[in-house]
Amino acid sequence: MWVIFSLIAIIATCINLYMYGTGKDYKLAMAMGISFTALTLVAGYSMVSDWVEVEDWSALLDVVPTMEIALWVLTIISILLNISPILLELKNKK
Numbered sequence: 001m002w003v004i005f006s007l008i009a010i011i012a013t014c015i016n017l018y019m020y021g022t023g024k025d026y027k028l029a030m031a032m033g034i035s036f037t038a039l040t041l042v043a044g045y046s047m048v049s050d051w052v053e054v055e056d057w058s059a060l061l062d063v064v065p066t067m068e069i070a071l072w073v074l075t076i077i078s079i080l081l082n083i084s085p086i087l088l089e090l091k092n093k094k
Contacts, residue, residue, distance in 0.1 A: 002043035009036035013081050020085035033082040037075060044071060 009032075016029035044067065051059045 002040050002047060005036050005040040005043050009033055009040055009078060012036055013078060016082055016085065020088070026085050030082045030085065033078065037078040037082075041071060041075065 012029050012033035016026050016033050019026035019029055048060065048064060048067075
């Protein structure tokens, strides 16, 4: 499920940036990009929760340390990309 959410988040972010570049209203695409990023994180957390319930400690030891770093980095990138049109508009107004 997290893979589907992450692909939708990437597509929504690309649409967001494209719509800003063409001068169209991009705010819905921005909200979708950030929302699907959040859903990706929740789905990943749910997957880890399932591993804990079945006591799959090897999966937790193998995946979670790397996944933590990747999720932090990718979430920060997603937020920055999705809010960049707003930041650019604020910069252009000054």
